[in-house]
Amino acid sequence: MAQHQRVARLNADLEQKVADRTHALLTTLEQLEKRRRELALTLAAERELGELKSRFVSMASHEFRTPLTAVLTCAELIADYTTTRQQPQRLKHVQRIQTSVKQLNNILEEFLSVGRIEEGKIESQPADCNLTALLTATTSDVQSLLKAGQHIAWQVQCPHTFRLDASLLRKILVNLLSNALTYSAEGTVVTVQADCHQHRLRLSVADQGVGISAEDQAHLFERFFLARNVSTVPGTGLGLYIIARYLELMGGTIALHSELNVGTSVTITIPYENHSAD
Numbered sequence: 001m002a003q004h005q006r007v008a009r010l011n012a013d014l015e016q017k018v019a020d021r022t023h024a025l026l027t028t029l030e031q032l033e034k035r036r037r038e039l040a041l042t043l044a045a046e047r048e049l050g051e052l053k054s055r056f057v058s059m060a061s062h063e064f065r066t067p068l069t070a071v072l073t074c075a076e077l078i079a080d081y082t083t084t085r086q087q088p089q090r091l092k093h094v095q096r097i098q099t100s101v102k103q104l105n106n107i108l109e110e111f112l113s114v115g116r117i118e119e120g121k122i123e124s125q126p127a128d129c130n131l132t133a134l135l136t137a138t139t140s141d142v143q144s145l146l147k148a149g150q151h152i153a154w155q156v157q158c159p160h161t162f163r164l165d166a167s168l169l170r171k172i173l174v175n176l177l178s179n180a181l182t183y184s185a186e187g188t189v190v191t192v193q194a195d196c197h198q199h200r201l202r203l204s205v206a207d208q209g210v211g212i213s214a215e216d217q218a219h220l221f222e223r224f225f226l227a228r229n230v231s232t233v234p235g236t237g238l239g240l241y242i243i244a245r246y247l248e249l250m251g252g253t254i255a256l257h258s259e260l261n262v263g264t265s266v267t268i269t270i271p272y273e274n275h276s277a278d
Contacts, residue, residue: 066103067100067101067103067104068100068104070096070097070099070100071097071100071101074093074094074096074097074100075093075097077089077093078090078093078094099144102144107236110236110238110239110242111236111238113171113238113242114223114238114241114242117242117245117246117249122168122246122249123249124164124165124168124249124250124251125165125167126163126164126165126272126273127163127164127165127166128161128162128163128166129161129162129163129164129166129169129272130161131156131158131162131194131196131201132156132158132159134166134169134170134173135154135156135173135192135194137170138170138173138174138177139152139154139177141170141174142174142177142178142181145177145178145181145182146181147181147184147185147186147187147188148186148187149186149187149188150181150184150186150187150188150189150190151189151190152177152181152189152190152191152192153189153190153191153192154191154192154193154194155192155193155194156193156194156195157194157195157196158194158195158196158201162196162201162272162273162274163272163273163274164201164250164270164271164272164273165249165250168246168249168250169250169270171242171246172243172246172247172268173192173203173205175239175240175242175243176205176243176266176268177190177192177205178239179207179239179240179264179266180205180206180207180209180264181207182233182235183207183209183210183230183233183264184207184208184209184210184263185208185209188207188208188209189208190205190206190207190208191204191205191206191207192204192205192206193206196272199271199272199273200269200270200271200272201268201269201270201271201272202267202268202269203267203268203269203270204265204266204267204268205265205266206263206264206265206266207263207264207265208262208263209263209264210229210230210260210261211229211258211259211260211261211262211263211264212227212229212256212258212260212264213227213228213229213260216228216229217256217258220240220256221240221241221244221254222237222241223237223238223241224236224237224238225237225241229260240254243268247268247270250270250271251270251271252268252269252270252271253268253269254266254267254268254269255267255268255269
């Protein structure tokens with residue numbers, strides 16, 4: 001009887017040791033699997049960062065080279081115009097230099113905006129906003145982008161002042177209008193429509209441009225992405241990414257509809273803080 005009890009105890013002890021070892025092994029395997037997943041995520045993030053850096057270097061070298069070449073060429077030509085009669089030619093090249101410098105400033109501002117957004121240095125700061133006045137000012141900002149025969153038509157049904165971050169909204173509008181004008185041909189119309197209802201601003205910008213393929217639309221809000229049918233047009237591929245992040249800060253949303261060779265319509269919806277726009 002005693003021998004039987006001793007064997008039973010030994011078996012119980014052995015089973016407990018096996019159970020403990022099995023539990024320890026399973027715990028170790030779980031930790032190893034967790035670590036493997038963490039390493040995989042880290043490697044994926046590093047690969048993505050590497051790809052972003054490569055895309056940035058490629059894009060930046062191209063985008064900076066074009067306006068810098070124009071500045072250098074125009075400066076050399078101006079140096080050749082030494083007589084008073086050649087003042088019109090000088091002014092033409094001075095204007096081209098100014099345009100190129102403005103293009104460089106816009107590129108740098110986009111880079112800086114991405115940095116400030118991702119570092120959390122930009123916050124939505126609501127203030128009184130009159131949409132008609134804001135649209136008038138924004139349309140003036142993009143006048144230099146108008147091609148021959150192009151014009152911007154807009155209709156606003158927000159007659160009163162309401163509260164949202166007018167500075168961010170203006171940057172969003174400048175970007176949307178710049179895209180619409182850049183990717184549309186001469187003699188086309190860019191249409192802006194806005195209405196305020198149930199404490200929300202709904203604003204759309206529609207063009208008659210080249211459009212975007214369904215495949216490319218899936219990537220439009222990624223950093224440095226440019227649709228394949230506009231890869232030869234100057235651009236950083238940051239505009240829509242910045243717009244989406246600004247809207248996120250404002251509690252808004254963005255929707256895009258596009259057809260190749262027909263045009264693109266972008267609609268943003270943003271909540272505002274009071275009832276005066278209804």
